[in-house]
Amino acid sequence: MNLLDGAVLPKDGEKTADFVIVGSGPAGSAVARAVARAGASVLVVEEGPLRKPSDFHADSFQAMADLYRDLGGSLTRGPAPMPYLQGRVVGGTSVINGAISWRLPKDIHDQWCKADPALTLALPFDTLEALTDEMERELGIAPTDPAIAGTHNALFAKGAQALGIAHRPISRNVVQCQGSGGCLQGCRHGRKQSMDLTLLPQACEYGAEIMFNTKVLRIDHDHRRARGVLARSQGGGLWRLQARRAVVLAASAVQTPCLLWQSGLRHGPVGEGFQGHPGASAAGFFREPVHLWQGATQGHEGIGLRQEGLKFEVLGMDIGVAMTRLPGVGQELSRHLALLPHMAEWGCAVKAQARGTVRPSLLGRPVVRYQLTDADMAKTRKGLSILAQMLLAAGAERVHLGVHGGPTEITDPRQAQAFASEGPRDPRAYAMVLTHLFGTAAMGSDPARSVVGPDFGVHQLAQLYVADSSVFPSNTGVNPQTSILALASLCGQRLAAAG
Amino acid sequence: MIQRWSLRLNRHKSASGAEVRTAACRLLSLVLPANQELGSPSAGSAANAAFWHTFDRSAPLLLRAGLTIAVFWLTWLPFLRHGRPLHRLDPAQQTAFLQGMAQSRFYVHRQLTLVVKLLASLALGTDAGARQVLMQRRP
Numbered sequence: 001m002n003l004l005d006g007a008v009l010p011k012d013g014e015k016t017a018d019f020v021i022v023g024s025g026p027a028g029s030a031v032a033r034a035v036a037r038a039g040a041s042v043l044v045v046e047e048g049p050l051r052k053p054s055d056f057h058a059d060s061f062q063a064m065a066d067l068y069r070d071l072g073g074s075l076t077r078g079p080a081p082m083p084y085l086q087g088r089v090v091g092g093t094s095v096i097n098g099a100i101s102w103r104l105p106k107d108i109h110d111q112w113c114k115a116d117p118a119l120t121l122a123l124p125f126d127t128l129e130a131l132t133d134e135m136e137r138e139l140g141i142a143p144t145d146p147a148i149a150g151t152h153n154a155l156f157a158k159g160a161q162a163l164g165i166a167h168r169p170i171s172r173n174v175v176q177c178q179g180s181g182g183c184l185q186g187c188r189h190g191r192k193q194s195m196d197l198t199l200l201p202q203a204c205e206y207g208a209e210i211m212f213n214t215k216v217l218r219i220d221h222d223h224r225r226a227r228g229v230l231a232r233s234q235g236g237g238l239w240r241l242q243a244r245r246a247v248v249l250a251a252s253a254v255q256t257p258c259l260l261w262q263s264g265l266r267h268g269p270v271g272e273g274f275q276g277h278p279g280a281s282a283a284g285f286f287r288e289p290v291h292l293w294q295g296a297t298q299g300h301e302g303i304g305l306r307q308e309g310l311k312f313e314v315l316g317m318d319i320g321v322a323m324t325r326l327p328g329v330g331q332e333l334s335r336h337l338a339l340l341p342h343m344a345e346w347g348c349a350v351k352a353q354a355r356g357t358v359r360p361s362l363l364g365r366p367v368v369r370y371q372l373t374d375a376d377m378a379k380t381r382k383g384l385s386i387l388a389q390m391l392l393a394a395g396a397e398r399v400h401l402g403v404h405g406g407p408t409e410i411t412d413p414r415q416a417q418a419f420a421s422e423g424p425r426d427p428r429a430y431a432m433v434l435t436h437l438f439g440t441a442a443m444g445s446d447p448a449r450s451v452v453g454p455d456f457g458v459h460q461l462a463q464l465y466v467a468d469s470s471v472f473p474s475n476t477g478v479n480p481q482t483s484i485l486a487l488a489s490l491c492g493q494r495l496a497a498a499g
Numbered sequence: 500m501i502q503r504w505s506l507r508l509n510r511h512k513s514a515s516g517a518e519v520r521t522a523a524c525r526l527l528s529l530v531l532p533a534n535q536e537l538g539s540p541s542a543g544s545a546a547n548a549a550f551w552h553t554f555d556r557s558a559p560l561l562l563r564a565g566l567t568i569a570v571f572w573l574t575w576l577p578f579l580r581h582g583r584p585l586h587r588l589d590p591a592q593q594t595a596f597l598q599g600m601a602q603s604r605f606y607v608h609r610q611l612t613l614v615v616k617l618l619a620s621l622a623l624g625t626d627a628g629a630r631q632v633l634m635q636r637r638p
Binding site for chain 1: 537559598
């Protein structure tokens with residue numbers, strides 16, 4: 001790969017390319033490859049470090065410190081703050097996610113087009129499907145092989161089957177998975193087809209350059225068109241990165257709107273409409289060993305209630321994180337350590353209605369304000385209730401929800417069922433995590449109600465484009481990586497064709 | 500003169516930083532003590548210099564501030580009731596206090612306890628010996 005390490009660049013400098021792309025996650029990588037393949041010169045700028053699979057750590061703390069933004073401790077603001085997880089490494093969140101791959105659901109696409117008919121032409125579903133097909137082939141996306149799925153995933157299938165909830169092995173971008181359960185720490189075997197191992201090296205073969213350990217501070221523009229970006233290398237140099245044809249923002253639904261704000265580009269709902277998929281989880285304790293750190297990290301899912309905005313998944317994890325889900329503190333927690341090998345952890349992702357905002361603080365750090373609605377909490381209670389029933393049906397002797405004011409432990413399916421109606425209403429009673437972030441620079445034809453137009457171009461400024469999940473008009477209810485890849489590829493193809 | 504004051508300030512800072520660190524390790528050990536039967540160490544002893552170095556380098560300001568507040572609050576709140584800080588209580592009182600905080604009706608108490616429990620778990624997860632023991636053990 002053509003690499004430039006910002007850590008060894010103490011002096012100021014300048015570089016020029018046809019396209020300057022901010023962010024090296026799925027969106028940035030897809031655009032970079034598309035435009036580089038068409039012969040354009042490309043510079044991808046990434047804030048995080050470059051890591052090889054052999055650099056990844058087995059334990060979650062070291063992995064989070066090295067690969068996650070803020071040690072995984074970025075928090076939303078609001079009455080019930082919750083962490084949101086983002087990768088900060090070359091390859092972005094694709095390096096540290098569970099590799100779950102979902103096509104953009106047709107019903108979600110229809111909703112977008114119904115709300116803004118201009119999107120029917122701008123994002124033709126057939127074209128997105130064709131691009132998704134291409135990605136599925138290239139990234140080896142296939143259902144999880146039962147041979148490596150492991151007990152944790154097999155029990156999930158058993159529980160979902162018993163409850164009559166449609167379920168299936170998760171399609172993932174992993175080739176010859178060894179079932180080592182380390183997706184969330186970065187795959188040390190290099191089997192996950194994350195962007196650092198796939199699209200980015202391909203883009204580099206076409207001549208793209210990756211400047212990592214370099215943080216983009218703002219977009220350089222003259223109020224009519226974008227000229228490039230101003231960036232700070234980790235070594236301390238100030239770099240003026242000029243774009244002959246366009247600047248493409250692909251820095252995530254949190255960082256992209258902040259960059260727009262910090263660059264004085266605040267026309268339209270910049271940073272508004274923030275959406276995500278808050279997730280809650282249930283721990284079940286089985287008589288037989290489960291070893292939730294073995295097998296496919298996230299190998300099986302329950303999809304029967306997707307239309308209601310609920311999706312269920314296995315949550316494999318390292319023991320460092322798993323221990324936090326054991327009940328109690330002090331001597332009680334210490335005693336429960338013996339239960340770790342027998343614990344299963346399953347989660348539900350909620351397609352929340354809540355909409356938040358993203359703005360930079362005075363110090364330039366993103367401030368995400370987000371508060372779940374009553375309807376979101378009702379879905380969460382239902383999701384946890386179903387997870388508890390599934391765990392019991394799969395053979396768990398008891399289930400621990402970790403909800404303040406809820407039952408300490410659940411041993412009876414009727415108790416689990418009752419949680420949906422009787423569980424606490426207050427979001428502060430729950431320990432939830434927010435993933436899959438969308439909508440902060442939404443696409444649309446009306447500049448008053450959207451930030452980018454149907455061509456991915458920012459309404460306010462020529463030659464500035466947004467290609468990440470910020471442009472999604474709403475959350476999708478499913479894991480977005482493949483949808484992001486499809487939309488960003490479309491964006492890249494159009495930029496390449498624009499000449 | 501300014502340099503001298505600056506040196507004194509830095510010395511004071513590192514001294515108070517070391518005290519906070521010692522108190523944090525003590526608290527982590529109380530939240531996740533050693534399990535003699537399994538042979539796992541306490542979270543406090545697993546949180547070695549390398550752990551804190553990584554924490555200091557990577558944790559956002561909010562998390563670092565949260566830990567400092569949690570250490571101070573959880574250590575000294577028992578003083579109001581028992582006239583002694585947490586680490587000077589007998590084990591039964593310590594357990595009762597920590598359980599009370601984890602289940603407190605005050606959200607802040609629960610969150611502070613959760614921050615310490617999270618760090619204790621992550622710290623123990625960095626200990627190679629503890630990992631081996633915990634991953635293979637059967638109850």
